[in-house]
Amino acid sequence: MGWVMMSERELNRGEVLAQVDDGRLSVDNAANMLDLTRRQIFRLLKRYRQDGASAIRHKARGKSPNNLIHQAKRDYALGLIKENYPDFGPTLAAEMLAEHHGFRVSRETLRKWMQDDGIWLPRKQRRRFHQPRLRRECFGELIQIDGSDHRWFEDRNKPCTLLVFIDDATSTLMELRFVKSESTFSYFEALESYLLAHGRPVAFDSDKHTVFRVAKDDAKGGARMTQFGRALNALNVEILCANSSQAKGRVERANRTLQDRLVKELRLAGISDMEAGNAYLQGFRERFNAQFSKVPAKPDNLHRALNVEPDRLDDVLCWRDTRYVGKQLTFSYDRKRIMLEESDVTRGLVGKYVDTYAFVDGRFEVRSKGRSLPYKIFDMDQRVTHAAITDNKRLGAVLEHIKEMQDKAPPKYPVRTNSEKMGYKSNGRRPGRPSGSRSKKTIVQAAK
Numbered sequence: 257m258g259w260v261m262m263s264e265r266e267l268n269r270g271e272v273l274a275q276v277d278d279g280r281l282s283v284d285n286a287a288n289m290l291d292l293t294r295r296q297i298f299r300l301l302k303r304y305r306q307d308g309a310s311a312i313r314h315k316a317r318g319k320s321p322n323n324l325i326h327q328a329k330r331d332y333a334l335g336l337i338k339e340n341y342p343d344f345g346p347t348l349a350a351e352m353l354a355e356h357h358g359f360r361v362s363r364e365t366l367r368k369w370m371q372d373d374g375i376w377l378p379r380k381q382r383r384r385f386h387q388p389r390l391r392r393e394c395f396g397e398l399i400q401i402d403g404s405d406h407r408w409f410e411d412r413n414k415p416c417t418l419l420v421f422i423d424d425a426t427s428t429l430m431e432l433r434f435v436k437s438e439s440t441f442s443y444f445e446a447l448e449s450y451l452l453a454h455g456r457p458v459a460f461d462s463d464k465h466t467v468f469r470v471a472k473d474d475a476k477g478g479a480r481m482t483q484f485g486r487a488l489n490a491l492n493v494e495i496l497c498a499n500s501s502q503a504k505g506r507v508e509r510a511n512r513t514l515q516d517r518l519v520k521e522l523r524l525a526g527i528s529d530m531e532a533g534n535a536y537l538q539g540f541r542e543r544f545n546a547q548f549s550k551v552p553a554k555p556d557n558l559h560r561a562l563n564v565e566p567d568r569l570d571d572v573l574c575w576r577d578t579r580y581v582g583k584q585l586t587f588s589y590d591r592k593r594i595m596l597e598e599s600d601v602t603r604g605l606v607g608k609y610v611d612t613y614a615f616v617d618g619r620f621e622v623r624s625k626g627r628s629l630p631y632k633i634f635d636m637d638q639r640v641t642h643a644a645i646t647d648n649k650r651l652g653a654v655l656e657h658i659k660e661m662q663d664k665a666p667p668k669y670p671v672r673t674n675s676e677k678m679g680y681k682s683n684g685r686r687p688g689r690p691s692g693s694r695s696k697k698t699i700v701q702a703a704k
Contacts (some may be wrong), residue, residue, distance in 0.1 A: 257618075262313055270309040273301055286422040290538035291362070325361070333359055333366065334373055346370055391425050395552045396454070396559035398424040398496075400461045400507035402439035406515050412528035414656070418514065419446045422507045424461065425552040428545050429510065430454060434530040436656075440467050440483050444616050446575040453567070455559035459494035461504055469497045483575050490572045491564070517544075575614040581605045586634060590614075594622065602629060 262270070272289055275281040276297070287297050303311040336357055341349050346367035353366075368375035370600040392398045402419045417438055421431035431450045435442035462468040468698050470480050481489065498504040521540060527533050564572070579587040583606055585596040596610075597600045605624060613621040622629045 260308075261317070265620055266312050266314070269300065270312050272303070273297075273304045273312070274309075275576045276301060277305065325365070329359075330369055332362060334369060334375070337370065337375060342375070346376060347654060366497070391550070391553070393425060393553040394556045394558045395423055395425050395428075396457045396557050398459050398461055399430060399450075399457045400424055400504045401443075402463060402504065402507045402511065403435075403442075403465075404511040404515065405437070406519075408434065408515075408533065409522060410519065413530075416530055417442075418511075418518075419443065420507055420510055420514070421446065421450055422510050424506055426550045427506060427510070428549040429541045432541055433535070434533045436530075438465060440575060441616050443467055444485055444487070447484075448569065448573050448616075451491070451562050451564075455562055456491055456493050457560075458558050460488065461496045461498060461507075463504065464497050464499075468495055486576070487572050487574075502668055507703060513548075570615060571613065573614075573616065577612045577614075578609045580609055581607065583607075595632045596622065597630040597632065599630075642665045 269290060272281065272286050276283060283294055283297050283301075286292075290297070292300075300312065302603075323393065333353060336353060336359070337344065337349050341352055344352065347363045348445055349370070350361060350363040350366045352503050353361065359374075359606065367376065389453065399421055401419070401421050403419050405415060405417045407415045408418060409416075416487060417435050418444065419431070419433045419435055419438070420429065422429055431445045431453075433442075433449070435445070464471075466482070467484050468482060469485075470482055507508065522533060524529075525536060527536055531589050562569075577589075579589060579594075581587050581596065581602075585602055585606065587594055587610070587703045589612055598606070601624070608624075612625045613619075613623060615621075622631050
């Protein structure tokens with residue numbers, strides 16, 4: 257006799273029935289143990305005595321289920337999916353089969369068919385495994401930068417962003433700074449502090465934020481380079497954009513650690529604003545690096561001397577643009593109308609371009625061939641326009657600015673019509689009818 261496949265439940269029944277057959281166990285006790293009636297125990301015992309333990313097996317074992325879908329229908333459904341919906345998931349594919357082909361099948365049955373046929377992979381099999389990247393060998397060779405938007409002061413203040421600069425070779429925190437949001441000017445401030453303290457690294461590694469990378473492939477202006485990229489190019493520093501968060505895992509893991517340790521230390525220190533937080537970060541960074549920084553594979557420091565004068569550095573770390581000067585010696589900039597003061601120099605700039613410099617500290621200059629030009633702001637409109645395109649990482653700061661502008665704006669009274677302005681009051685009469693005229697119906701009723 258060959259092997260007989262039985263479930264654990266069936267094996268348990270066989271052992272109990274064997275004890276009943278040997279007289280070691282009563283029928284009542286066997287019924288209690290198997291949670292069956294006495295009548296069912298006698299039926300199973302009869303089968304056991306006739307054909308042995310194999311008779312306890314379920315009679316449907318090894319047979320096709322009664323609700324089995326025919327193989328031809330299965331092949332028909334899979335053929336439709338391969339031809340028309342090769343990249344559809346089981347749920348959507350089941351909906352399409354029912355809607356367009358009149359073939360109804362449950363999504364879980366279809367999922368099993370697609371998995372067995374290799375059309376659909378489970379989520380675990382679709383996971384992408386990122387191979388770990390070795391650290392750079394030298395200090396200052398690659399600096400990973402990122403901004404972490406978080407409630408750094410918990411409920412004591414509004415959320416803000418922490419800019420993090422970390423060395424890839426040593427995991428040393430090079431620069432930390434609390435800012436309202438990730439913007440070009442906030443990165444300019446952090447970059448200036450980094451350059452003055454350490455010098456110029458070989459390259460920065462960032463994500464695909466619009467501060468670092470031009471999002472549009474068909475962009476024409478700026479030689480497909482952002483303002484931050486232009487500044488680094490002037491300083492002879494490269495900028496690399498990671499394709500995924502795993503590619504800059506050093507700074508991502510540092511953010512996760514800081515969101516735990518730094519938040520708790522700020523709470524214990526009683527700090528609840530960005531100014532005090534930035535003052536606290538210097539000592540925190542030294543303690544963090546003493547505990548977590550690594551020794552580089554090579555002792556070389558690849559930072560280069562800055563060799564840039566402070567005023568020259570301000571001209572590099574600013575928002576530079578060009579504007580066309582109209583016939584009235586005016587041009588538009590940031591929803592403002594800039595008017596150049598008339599002089600012998602500015603008269604010759606009509607129809608030409610001038611350079612604009614917006615600095616981190618709020619200063620604004622207009623230059624032509626390196627010469628600063630006096631100007632006046634003809635119109636100023638700081639309102640955030642309707643349907644303005646706002647980056648997701650700056651949404652919080654933009655909403656705060658909108659709230660401030662709305663609080664400062666005067667209350668808007670309801671608009672009055674000309675009649676209301678002139679003090680007109682309605683007398684209840686219908687317009688266009690003389691006061692002495694009455695309708696025929698009204699005269700007849702009066703006569704009655």
